[in-house]
Amino acid sequence: MELKTMINVTKIRQDFPILQRTVNGKPLVYFDNAATSQTPKIVIDSIVDYYTNYNANIHRGVHALSQEATDAYEEARIKIQKHFNAKHSHEIIYTSGTTHSINIVANGFAALLKQGDEIIVSALEHHSNIVPWQMLCEKTGAILKVIPMNEEGELIMSEYDKLLTANTKLVFVNHISNALGTINPVKYIIDEAHKVGAAVLIDGAQACPHVKPNVQELDVDFYVASAHKICGPTGVGMLYGKEKWLNRLPPYQGGGEMIAEVSFEKTTYADLPHKFEAGTPHVSGGIAFGVALDYMNSIGFNEIAAYENELLEYATDKLLEIDGLKIYGTSKSKTSVISFNLEGIHPYDVGTILDKLGIAVRTGHHCAQPIMSFYKIPGTIRASFSFYNTKEEIDALVEGVKKAKMMLS
Numbered sequence: 010m011e012l013k014t015m016i017n018v019t020k021i022r023q024d025f026p027i028l029q030r031t032v033n034g035k036p037l038v039y040f041d042n043a044a045t046s047q048t049p050k051i052v053i054d055s056i057v058d059y060y061t062n063y064n065a066n067i068h069r070g071v072h073a074l075s076q077e078a079t080d081a082y083e084e085a086r087i088k089i090q091k092h093f094n095a096k097h098s099h100e101i102i103y104t105s106g107t108t109h110s111i112n113i114v115a116n117g118f119a120a121l122l123k124q125g126d127e128i129i130v131s132a133l134e135h136h137s138n139i140v141p142w143q144m145l146c147e148k149t150g151a152i153l154k155v156i157p158m159n160e161e162g163e164l165i166m167s168e169y170d171k172l173l174t175a176n177t178k179l180v181f182v183n184h185i186s187n188a189l190g191t192i193n194p195v196k197y198i199i200d201e202a203h204k205v206g207a208a209v210l211i212d213g214a215q216a217c218p219h220v221k222p223n224v225q226e227l228d229v230d231f232y233v234a235s236a237h238k239i240c241g242p243t244g245v246g247m248l249y250g251k252e253k254w255l256n257r258l259p260p261y262q263g264g265g266e267m268i269a270e271v272s273f274e275k276t277t278y279a280d281l282p283h284k285f286e287a288g289t290p291h292v293s294g295g296i297a298f299g300v301a302l303d304y305m306n307s308i309g310f311n312e313i314a315a316y317e318n319e320l321l322e323y324a325t326d327k328l329l330e331i332d333g334l335k336i337y338g339t340s341k342s343k344t345s346v347i348s349f350n351l352e353g354i355h356p357y358d359v360g361t362i363l364d365k366l367g368i369a370v371r372t373g374h375h376c377a378q379p380i381m382s383f384y385k386i387p388g389t390i391r392a393s394f395s396f397y398n399t400k401e402e403i404d405a406l407v408e409g410v411k412k413a414k415m416m417l418s
């Protein structure tokens with residue numbers, strides 16, 4: 010009960026200009042947070058401030074603007090390091106987002122794998138965590154294995170245990186499923202993989218809005234995230250890698266910034282983190298990423314999790330009162346994502362009616378077609394809640410779904 014009062018949602022909503030707007034004449038109800046979060050004014054202001062006052066290319070200039078921009082960008086890297094509790098700031102690589110981060114690792118492992126090596130992924134993966142590994146297997150002759158899921162949308166750990174062998178070189182699992190909200194037992198997955206000498210990459214894109222990952226405590230080899238799901242801008246994200254792994258992996262892209270010395274005979278690579286940061290980066294994005302983390306930490310991740318859990322329970326109970334409504338992903342260990350369908354009605358049609366009512370949800374396969382195949386459905390309606398959402402908005406969703414059901418059945 011005490012936790013309830015710790016989030017002042019009325020005050021928080023004033024931080025987000027977009028939450029004041031209307032859609033189709035109705036107040037916006039934004040329940041597509043698992044696709045991207047909304048942006049607080051303080052983050053928007055930091056981007057405007059950068060372009061207004063100290064826009065410059067970084068790391069190369071001796072002039073004042075370049076120095077200021079470099080300092081702000083590198084300070085943001087340290088904020089990210091502290092947030093994830095990485096041991097060194099050079100273990101944080103700026104990327105364009107989760108997908109880019111995963112591709113850096115996949116590309117790097119192409120040089121380390123051989124025919125017959127095995128890679129394990131999970132049945133709950135986002136496409137961005139399946140396709141790069143399939144490409145890697147094609148390139149190297151490695152074999153892809155999949156941890157199966159159960160009806161509740163949980164990974165089956167006894168099956169995972171059986172998949173691990175001396176040939177397992179890599180394990181890739183998301184921390185939290187974007188399609189179902191399931192929180193995966195990543196600590197167990199990491200520890201068991203390490204017993205056979207395999208490296209582990211955890212896709213944290215969907216976890217970071219809800220929890221504060223501690224990469225040293227997890228002892229994870231790689232952890233990846235996107236800023237745009239944690240109140241930051243699009244086009245920027247991060248790859249955490251243990252120093253020993255980042256030193257072993259070859260660079261992903263060649264270009265400026267990532268070299269130490271260049272001649273036509275031989276080029277030597279820059280030290281970490283620059284080895285993986287070819288070209289002019291998204292400077293304002295990196296700085297804004299740091300501001301977004303500051304903002305979320307000022308609210309507090311314990312408070313965020315407690316409040317979002319309340320919203321999840323409230324919405325689950327209310328939605329289940331609707332006849333013929335089925336929720337997919339019913340693990341006890343889940344975050345504020347509800348994937349559901351109305352019996353005999355296509356999810357797209359429900360989404361369209363909700364949009365007319367100003368309610369933004371996602372419909373479709375959520376970049377996770379294998380999960381939809383498992384349930385033998387074309388897709389779901391997904392409502393995902395953030396700490397700036399309210400119970401009143403959930404009431405509006407429930408009324409909207411009832412209305413859609415009436416109109417469509």
Ligand SMILES: *Cc1c(COP(=O)(O)O)cnc(C)c1O
Pocket residue numbers: 043044106107108109135137138183185186187212213214215235
């Ligand atoms: C959003 C998401 C991604 C992809 O993130 P991008 O920012 O589009 O690169 C990958 N995995 C999961 C679990 C996600 O939720």
